[in-house]
Amino acid sequence: MERKSIVIVGLGLIGGSMALALQGFEDYEIVGVDVSQPTLRFASEHSVADRICADAGTVIPEADLTILALHPRGIVRFLSEHRDHFKTGSLVIDVCGIKTAIMEGAKVLPDSVDFIGCHPMAGTEFSGIEHAFRELFQGSHLILTPRPESTQDHLDLLERLAAYLGCQDVFRTTPEAHDAMIAYTSQIMHIIAVSVCDDPNLFSCKGFEGSSFRGCTRVAALDVGLWTELFSMNTPALLEVLDRLMENLTAYRDTLAGADPQKLAEKLSYSAARKRQMNLQGPDLLA
Amino acid sequence: MERKSIVIVGLGLIGGSMALALQGFEDYEIVGVDVSQPTLRFASEHSVADRICADAGTVIPEADLTILALHPRGIVRFLSEHRDHFKTGSLVIDVCGIKTAIMEGAKVLPDSVDFIGCHPMAGTEFSGIEHAFRELFQGSHLILTPRPESTQDHLDLLERLAAYLGCQDVFRTTPEAHDAMIAYTSQIMHIIAVSVCDDPNLFSCKGFEGSSFRGCTRVAALDVGLWTELFSMNTPALLEVLDRLMENLTAYRDTLAGADPQKLAEKLSYSAARKRQMNLQGPDLLA
Numbered sequence: 001m002e003r004k005s006i007v008i009v010g011l012g013l014i015g016g017s018m019a020l021a022l023q024g025f026e027d028y029e030i031v032g033v034d035v036s037q038p039t040l041r042f043a044s045e046h047s048v049a050d051r052i053c054a055d056a057g058t059v060i061p062e063a064d065l066t067i068l069a070l071h072p073r074g075i076v077r078f079l080s081e082h083r084d085h086f087k088t089g090s091l092v093i094d095v096c097g098i099k100t101a102i103m104e105g106a107k108v109l110p111d112s113v114d115f116i117g118c119h120p121m122a123g124t125e126f127s128g129i130e131h132a133f134r135e136l137f138q139g140s141h142l143i144l145t146p147r148p149e150s151t152q153d154h155l156d157l158l159e160r161l162a163a164y165l166g167c168q169d170v171f172r173t174t175p176e177a178h179d180a181m182i183a184y185t186s187q188i189m190h191i192i193a194v195s196v197c198d199d200p201n202l203f204s205c206k207g208f209e210g211s212s213f214r215g216c217t218r219v220a221a222l223d224v225g226l227w228t229e230l231f232s233m234n235t236p237a238l239l240e241v242l243d244r245l246m247e248n249l250t251a252y253r254d255t256l257a258g259a260d261p262q263k264l265a266e267k268l269s270y271s272a273a274r275k276r277q278m279n280l281q282g283p284d285l286l287a
Numbered sequence: 288m289e290r291k292s293i294v295i296v297g298l299g300l301i302g303g304s305m306a307l308a309l310q311g312f313e314d315y316e317i318v319g320v321d322v323s324q325p326t327l328r329f330a331s332e333h334s335v336a337d338r339i340c341a342d343a344g345t346v347i348p349e350a351d352l353t354i355l356a357l358h359p360r361g362i363v364r365f366l367s368e369h370r371d372h373f374k375t376g377s378l379v380i381d382v383c384g385i386k387t388a389i390m391e392g393a394k395v396l397p398d399s400v401d402f403i404g405c406h407p408m409a410g411t412e413f414s415g416i417e418h419a420f421r422e423l424f425q426g427s428h429l430i431l432t433p434r435p436e437s438t439q440d441h442l443d444l445l446e447r448l449a450a451y452l453g454c455q456d457v458f459r460t461t462p463e464a465h466d467a468m469i470a471y472t473s474q475i476m477h478i479i480a481v482s483v484c485d486d487p488n489l490f491s492c493k494g495f496e497g498s499s500f501r502g503c504t505r506v507a508a509l510d511v512g513l514w515t516e517l518f519s520m521n522t523p524a525l526l527e528v529l530d531r532l533m534e535n536l537t538a539y540r541d542t543l544a545g546a547d548p549q550k551l552a553e554k555l556s557y558s559a560a561r562k563r564q565m566n567l568q569g570p571d572l573l574a
Contacts, residue, residue, distance in 0.1 A: 194558035215502030
């Protein structure tokens with residue numbers, strides 16, 4: 001009997017880290033695919049996957065699980081080009097940061113191939129295989145947007161895979177709810193970070209920054225191609241969140257300008273209590 | 288000959304961490320002062336300082352260095368109340384987040400007592416002695432706002448003290464420049480964090496957040512009393528920074544709404560390149 005296989009298409013930060021982290025998962029062979037020669041060479045030299053290859057077409061027909069770790073438009077294109085090459089009964093997932101457009105793109109697949117949208121809430125401000133590391137997903141959330149007809153077997157597989165990656169939990173939602181939520185938890189964080197870095201004082205402030213500045217601006221050094229796609233493919237949701245943020249900033253501006261310490265204290269108490277109630281746990285908290 | 292002493296007034300997160308971190312510094316005895324009985328008990332039980340006491344008046348007349356680790360208005364009040372109790376030739380410093388108002392308050396001191404404003408760029412979102420830890424200052428910047436007449440001996444002492452705390456460097460600036468810069472690097476980060484937490488989706492987004500969200504919102508769980516004072520005592524500088532941020536966010540809003548991926552990519556490239564050029568190193572980066 002042939003060995004089961006997981007094919008990861010795209011060995012960047014996320015795909016590369018996933019390849020590293022999935023080695024040894026059950027009895028699956030982990031096959032890494034990329035079109036870039038330097039990436040393939042790096043992947044081979046560092047044993048990023050059990051097997052490395054340049055041609056997706058030769059390995060996805062045998063894959064029990066195909067993980068598309070490309071940029072969003074690349075995923076949609078790949079699904080369209082390879083719609084007839086996936087193994088019957090197999091599962092295809094993506095791992096990018098938007099879901100509505102991806103689930104729409106996955107409609108080109110034949111009924112015999114299952115597709116589940118996947119978004120591991122993990123990343124760094126770096127991209128490329130040279131920054132991949134197997135601990136990337138530890139403590140992070142994994143979000144799934146299954147189809148109504150996705151099988152329990154496939155959902156179970158992703159639960160076990162998430163546990164093996166070290167994710168703290170797995171959530172399921174709809175693509176639309178995912179995109180609305182991610183506009184708030186992730187996309188607007190990047191818009192804030194780049195906007196803070198557009199300040200004329202950016203360079204002169206060096207030496208005056210602490211962990212709050214580093215924490216807020218870290219992600220400004222983003223992958224421009226990737227984030228242009230993520231923002232462009234989720235603009236309405238992002239604009240809604242951005243407008244709400246501007247309203248909340250304006251409310252603080254008005255309170256500050258009002259110069260009434262009692263009112264300012266009340267407003268800060270409200271926000272700080274909300275944050276404490278949320279009580280987020282994550283691998284990257286300072287204390 | 289009597290042992291030299293450093294008196295730390297206020298054993299909260301910063302004062303407590305400093306007391307812990309300064310034990311063993313040269314031949315100084317580290318004396319911790321607080322007015323709260325639970326804090327004094329905790330400090331004694333955990334050997335936060337070499338000696339703990341409740342009455343500043345009994346120890347500051349002997350102190351070679353007095354560190355005021357109180358809230359800003361508490362510092363100004365303490366300086367006024369104890370103006371005649373400090374040892375002749377000694378140095379008094381504060382460690383709070385604003386400097387103009389503090390340097391102004393320090394003018395009540397007699398000429399025989401030196402005062403240097405101090406701001407260690409370190410902290411967490413927690414307050415109180417139970418969160419103090421000796422590693423808090425490691426890798427952080429220490430900013431000094433000396434008087435023109437501050438002595439070289441006192442500046443040298445603070446350089447050695449910073450090295451002992453593990454600070455990565457020491458900067459000197461004017462109180463006004465400090466406050467303008469800190470409005471950008473620290474205060475606005477807190478206004479952003481609380482504004483993000485005012486979003487109605489805060490609680491429903493749990494499970495969808497990653498390190499960018501945690502990094503940006505961490506400091507929203509702030510000490511309301513402290514930050515009300517810091518914001519209130521630096522409002523004009525803070526409003527200037529906030530207005531610039533709103534302009535930069537609006538520019539991103541316009542570009543996103545314009546739905547031209549090429550223009551968005553150009554704008555993101557500009558901001559991301561600035562962030563990369565800044566290349567901040569700190570103890571809390573993800574990778």
